[in-house]
Amino acid sequence: MRRYGETAASSSPAAPSSAGVPRSDWSTLQRLFPYLWAYKWRVIAALSFMVGAKLSNVGVPLLLKELVDGMGLRPSDPAALWLVPAALLLAYGALRFMTSLFTELRELVFAKATEGAARTISLQVFRHLHALSLRFHLERQTGGMTRDIERGTRAVHSLISYSLYSIVPTLIEFTLVLTLLAVKFDFGFVWITLAALVSYIAFTVTVTEWRTRFRRRMNELDSTAHSRAVDSLLNYETVKYFNNEEFEARRYDENLEHYRRAAVKSQTSLSLLNTGQQLIIATGLVAMLWRATQGVIDGRMTLGDLVMINALMIQLYIPLGFLGVLYREIKQSLTDIDKMFTLLEREREVADAPGALPLQVAQAEVRFERVSFSYEPARAILHEVSFEIPAGKTVAVVGPSGAGKSTLARLLYRFYDVSDGRITIAGQDIRQVTQSSLRQAIGIVPQDTVLFNDTVEYNIAYGRPGASRAEVEEAARAAHIHAFIAATPRGYDTMVGERGLKLSGGEKQRVAIARTLLKNPPVLIFDEATSALDSANERAIQAELRGVAQGKTTLVIAHRLSTVVDAHEILVMEAGRIVERGSHSALLARNGSYARMWALQQSAE
Incomplete structure (x- = not known):
């Protein structure tokens, strides 16, 4: 976009x-x-x-x-x-x-x-x-x-x-x-x-x-x-x-x-x-x-x-x-x-409010309340989007490219401020808390994973600097990448190259997943987290991610509908608006946009 x-x-x-x-x-x-x-x-x-x-x-x-x-x-x-x-x-x-x-x-x-x-x-x-x-x-x-x-x-x-x-x-x-x-x-x-x-x-x-x-x-x-x-x-x-x-x-x-x-x-x-x-x-x-x-x-x-x-x-x-x-x-x-x-002296577009306090997360409920947003006034991206992710539950967002799905993650991370409405975590407007504490409470596996030109261990440990080798290896096992790392000549000391170019797309994605697992935040975002994986690895990691998401507030942004069928609620977005919402079975029964997308993907598979 x-x-x-x-x-x-x-x-x-x-x-x-x-x-x-x-x-x-x-x-x-x-x-x-x-x-x-x-x-x-x-x-x-x-x-x-x-x-x-x-x-x-x-x-x-x-x-x-x-x-x-x-x-x-x-x-x-x-x-x-x-x-x-x-x-x-x-x-x-x-x-x-x-x-x-x-x-x-x-x-x-x-x-x-x-x-x-x-x-x-x-x-x-x-x-x-x-x-x-x-x-x-x-x-x-x-x-x-x-x-x-x-x-x-x-x-x-x-x-x-x-x-x-x-x-x-x-x-x-x-x-x-x-x-x-x-x-x-x-x-x-x-x-x-x-x-x-x-x-x-x-x-x-x-x-x-x-x-x-x-x-x-x-x-x-x-x-x-x-x-x-x-x-x-x-x-x-x-x-x-x-x-x-x-x-x-x-x-x-x-x-x-x-x-x-x-x-x-x-x-x-x-x-x-x-x-x-x-x-x-x-x-x-x-x-x-x-x-x-x-x-x-x-x-x-x-x-x-x-x-x-x-x-x-x-x-x-x-x-x-x-x-x-x-x-x-x-x-x-x-x-x-x-x-x-x-x-x-370049002005900070997004700055902490005067007297902003750290985010207090007991029950990490996330709410989008009539959120509208545009990168420029003439082109609106989101139109009064409202939904709730109850604490410890998983909500998935699906829809065509350009519908505004990834923008939701950027707004939640407060890379931008909403044009109208508000976003809250545990009842606190994210504009009124410090950005540092907000981002400390959120972990993300992005669609496009870019790694530092350093070792595999450094890139996984970046999720929690100071983590021990044992903790890094545990996160790698959870992301199903430990066996690959151990098989390389230098193991966890292997250099990944500029932007991680020495690794395949799937390997980079699994490093990103391990990094987020190591961070262990109360709020998780999976933005096409398994898009670069083959079917076997996708099923294995999806099972692991479901286990990791237990008890955490999770926002899943997906293109493959098969990866979100177990979500507590699925939101279907088109042109910056939520056009359908409900469970997988309820949306199929409605025979609307979601059902059509499901049928197309099933026939393609």
Whole structure:
């Protein structure tokens, strides 16, 4: 049954991004800040070490000046000739070492904050994705979404570790250098440096803002290509069935070609940015050295002053170049983080009511009271459906495909909320209890069983994590799959493959049955639970399921009528309405829709 889309929405003020409009960079930073501030003392310590590193770095050119000027001492003073340069050289080495030491201390102290913030965000996104509605997961593209999360997590590391906490220390270094130039020389050096700095920043910001769209486009095309590749590989057998390997390769290559074009545009704009930055730096450096050279010629400055200014400019060149990279990285990282926060801010269509309490199940009576539902307003699926499953009884629902049978199970699990009416378990409206407790009370064997790419034991034990091997084997025996598992070389350690593709349909179905039996909930749903089994296994498992259902409230959704003849009540659905209800014999006696379906299936068999 096809599911239809929902309008992207968010409860956050920054929600426009979820509708395709990126939030402002400042909003993204504000969104990120609380995760980082959880490690505020480490942040402060890291900043302190970084400031110490910058102070040591600025002190190096001052020592170089003193060392060069000291070399001009008269040879008649041998003590000063050797002691002064030696002391300056030792101080120079100490400052260089302190620069590296403070930098490494910063990295050491801040590593926990960086990794902790990234871990917290990634876990929160993961939890939120599991909390989103079934509608979202039916619409999403797995490859693109996982790529967005991967890039977002990496961007958090980049933004925090290498970008965000270098800005303030770098500005401090600029302030120290400008103050030094103004105090020791004149404001001409300050104005040249400021002019180069302002020109550099203005050029970098302008060009980077222009080229950010190329990066964003690259991300979109990368996610699309990745989604296509993952989708094709997940449907490997379908590709082979229709001999469409070349078709899939061409489709993937088209996406790669679009990505290549966007990447070339991005690289061209990056080369333009780098060239312009180097031109501004070179112009400022030449102007500074020309003025310093004139000062030495005029006798206003020493040779040591010239060396110091040259060293200061070289040291300024490095962080200035880093500021350009920094701004580009921040813009790119914010773009990637924005994608991840967009996922995090996606509104939960089905959420626990304020003050919701756990479901209390003593007698697990299930009631559907005038339930209507539609996946979209223009297409109603259920029309005022009412029925009751008494505690410990079994009710079966039959009918043609598209009648709304499986929708009943999804509503009972609260994957969606009803459009009208209500569903109760033990007299409690399921919208007023926590979803966790609701789903803990229900077990399901779905029609389409998808397994984790792990061992058989893991997939059965998923019904009750922490169950012992003996309990897992007992559930497997009840589902008539233990003999098959024991006959495999690795037994319960056998890997089932992606989505369980290494197992047959019947084997997967029996693993799903064992998983639900292990969970042992008070309410059971069998949604075409034996549809993939042969007749012999179907009869064996049906007998076992009837035994398991004793004393449990059970909803059986079936296409084969032979599997529901023992149900306490059978509901016949057509076009979202219950058209008949009663026991198997009563429905046959009525000679209506059920009787016609029974006759058709019996003649086919």
